[in-house]
Amino acid sequence: MRSHRLTTVPMLLIAAAGLVVGLALPAAGREAGHLINGKTIAKHSIAGNRLKNHTVTSSQIKGLVWHRITHFENSWADGSIGSEGSYRSPGYAIDDQGTVHLRGTLSGGKVGFVAFVLPKAASPAGALSLNVPMLVSGGGSAWLAVTSAGVIPSSIGAGDAANVTDLSLLEGITYDPH
Numbered sequence: 101m102r103s104h105r106l107t108t109v110p111m112l113l114i115a116a117a118g119l120v121v122g123l124a125l126p127a128a129g130r131e132a133g134h135l136i137n138g139k140t141i142a143k144h145s146i147a148g149n150r151l152k153n154h155t156v157t158s159s160q161i162k163g164l165v166w167h168r169i170t171h172f173e174n175s176w177a178d179g180s181i182g183s184e185g186s187y188r189s190p191g192y193a194i195d196d197q198g199t200v201h202l203r204g205t206l207s208g209g210k211v212g213f214v215a216f217v218l219p220k221a222a223s224p225a226g227a228l229s230l231n232v233p234m235l236v237s238g239g240g241s242a243w244l245a246v247t248s249a250g251v252i253p254s255s256i257g258a259g260d261a262a263n264v265t266d267l268s269l270l271e272g273i274t275y276d277p278h
Contacts, residue, residue, distance in 0.1 A: 164201070166191045174213035179205030179268065190270055192222050200277055202270040206253065214250035223248045224277040246275060
């Protein structure tokens with residue numbers, strides 16, 4: 101009888117400990133959920149390849165400072181002027197990872213010629229050709245060359261594309277300059 105009692109007591113203690121742990125785990129999980137947030141994650145502590153696709157957008161990146169482009173070349177101009185605020189002025193930003201973001205619209209320039217020059221920090225080490233949804237006169241698709249010499253809108257398969265008469269969109273264009 102004595103051995104029966106010694107076996108029952110440890111089993112009751114194990115069951116009681118299991119009950120306490122089982123009740124405490126959900127509360128600990130809720131507490132841990134409050135401990136991890138944007139303020140507790142150190143800068144540069146999470147690599148971009150560790151994030152799930154479509155979980156962070158450029159508008160959620162803190163500290164993104166936009167610089168408005170004010171100097172244009174070769175008849176290019178700010179496409180937002182005169183459009184009743186429908187479009188943003190051309191601009192660029194560089195995020196914490198060094199990725200360059202472009203936004204805004206251009207108009208009226210000569211295809212194949214520099215529209216504007218970015219500062220050295222935003223210029224690529226080599227020439228980049230990016231397919232972008234630019235609208236050119238005469239129809240057709242377009243591409244954007246980004247070089248150390250500047251940003252150059254160009255057309256592919258356009259009819260009469262001597263000048264861009266429609267708005268050329270820079271929205272959402274990103275590239276790594278390195």
